[in-house]
Amino acid sequence: MSNGPAPGFKTRPDHTVTVTPFTGRVRVSAGDTPVADTTRALAVRENGYPPVLYIPLADVRAGVLAKTDHHTRCPFKGTADYWSVTAGDTVLENAVWGYPAPYDEVAALAGHVAFYSDRVDIHTG
Numbered sequence: 001m002s003n004g005p006a007p008g009f010k011t012r013p014d015h016t017v018t019v020t021p022f023t024g025r026v027r028v029s030a031g032d033t034p035v036a037d038t039t040r041a042l043a044v045r046e047n048g049y050p051p052v053l054y055i056p057l058a059d060v061r062a063g064v065l066a067k068t069d070h071h072t073r074c075p076f077k078g079t080a081d082y083w084s085v086t087a088g089d090t091v092l093e094n095a096v097w098g099y100p101a102p103y104d105e106v107a108a109l110a111g112h113v114a115f116y117s118d119r120v121d122i123h124t125g
Helices: 104-109
Strands: 017-021 026-030 033-038 042-046 052-056 065-074 078-087 090-098 112-115 121-124
Touching: 017 104, 026 052, 026 078, 026 090, 033 052, 033 078, 042 104, 065 090
Parallel strands: none
Antiparallel strands: 017 042, 026 033, 026 121, 042 052, 052 112, 065 078, 078 090, 090 112
């Protein structure tokens, strides 16, 4: 499901957001706790930001994410939902975000989440 065209591109037509398949494996852990493992990640490149890897929710370990009440809005991607990661006795609040109903230009992001790299360990290879 998408939310129609992104309004941000009307005011900033020079801004780009590209979504491409990431080649290789992505593993996410929080300390010693495995959180996600996939070969189906998406790489998102956006003007002025380092690339971000989005992982299918289906490839995130069951029981480690808990949805929070936090939300943000991006004029190019849509409204983001957030999740906390539970690793043993540690809870990493709002360490994960995703766009359940992204704008048309980034519709591929539906069903995927991204992790803050300063909160978890992200390994590629």
